[in-house]
Amino acid sequence: MSKVLVFGHQNPDNDAVMSAVVLAQLLNQVEFNGCTYEARALGPLPAESAKLLADAGLPEPMLLDAIEPAAEGEDPQQVILTDHNEPGQSVAGLANAQIVGVVDHHRFGDFTTAAPLTIVAMPWGSSCTVVAKLFEVLGQELTDTQAKLLLSAMMTDTLMLKSPTTTDVDRATAAKLGEQLGVDPVKFGMEVFLSRPSGSFTPEQMVGNDIKLFEVAGKQLLIGQYETVDKTRALGMIPEIREAMRAYQAQKGADGIVLCITDIMEEGSQVLLEGDTAAAQKGLKIEDVADGVWCPGVLSRKKQVAAPILAAN
Ligand SMILES: [Mn+2]
CATH class of the missing domain: 3.90.1640.10 (inorganic pyrophosphatase (n-terminal core))
Structure with a gap:
């Protein structure tokens, strides 16, 4: 058998x-x-x-x-x-x-x-x-x-x-x-x-915990999502999170990386971009801002992040 x-x-x-x-x-x-x-x-x-x-x-x-x-x-x-x-x-x-x-x-x-x-x-x-x-x-x-x-x-x-x-x-x-x-x-x-120990997530875990690779316009784009009930802690560690994003991207040999810090209580995502994310900026109609961009109502990576990026490129 x-x-x-x-x-x-x-x-x-x-x-x-x-x-x-x-x-x-x-x-x-x-x-x-x-x-x-x-x-x-x-x-x-x-x-x-x-x-x-x-x-x-x-x-x-x-x-x-x-x-x-x-x-x-x-x-x-x-x-x-x-x-x-x-x-x-x-x-x-x-x-x-x-x-x-x-x-x-x-x-x-x-x-x-x-x-x-x-x-x-x-x-x-x-x-x-x-x-x-x-x-x-x-x-x-x-x-x-x-x-x-x-x-x-x-x-x-x-x-x-x-x-x-x-x-x-x-x-x-x-x-x-x-x-x-x-x-x-x-x-x-x-x-x-x-029951997730979200209070103890390291920047590396926030980046690598739930991340997928997409091929967009001939480029390798990583899109990660970190879900939390309180984004305050993550927003206090943006430089460390960005460093972890760059390290993860380099390790995977990708061209760019997007991280959505999704607050399920406030029902939206803070979106951080690193590397070559022109395709993501075009699809999400946002810019690479140091602190990231708050996108109200964005909860679904698949439908509200990956799909518009793939559709626009
Ligand atoms: Mn699923």
Whole structure:
């Protein structure tokens, strides 16, 4: 029986982790295609994911560094990507793998495969919303643990359903899972969010914690997001954060880097730019100001930061 690895993007967030963990459980439950499925993570787990899994008595997914080329006569490693599809955001050596499935809620960019595959992509607020729908499609009931893990990621990914990426499907699914668990989804999500040790984030963590690489107009642009309930502390360390941005950009060999310090209470983001960010300035209609630019209402990197930058260039 072949083993399929299921994993989310690099610098995993709670949605990347939970979509992989719960999707692997679902596919094992229904013995999908007669394979076995194992969740992996492409980096250290965010604090809230580690806590949720520990509370549920589940092991953390093992780290996956790279996919090696198949030995002669062997088939390539089969993989399912969750919460991403772009090779630049995926595992090193992805080209050595056979992608048999994608479960995602992002744009498709630079994505090709050698063989037919199963793709389930919906423009919903989280990949975990899509996974919840797959339980329905495959005729499976969610256990309370599965409901809790999925709901946690739906809430962190949509910033408590406030992000403009939130759809009616997310609201309805969150209400349904909340009902099963006997919790108010937003209150539950806030508890999950506050289990992050945000008060102790270093500038390096603020930059590298949740960052994705995009190719824009032939340039490599990193776009990071640091979510907090109080941006004051981060705004007091702008020079250190900028230094960490330059270091991260140099380490990744990117041309430019954008960091959104997103305050979920004040519902907006302070946007800092380093390096060659002409494309970002054009897309966001902002300039590279020392203290960054406050962008009210900007909560979604995907919809309000990456998409306008990609569209304008
Ligand atoms: Mn997501």
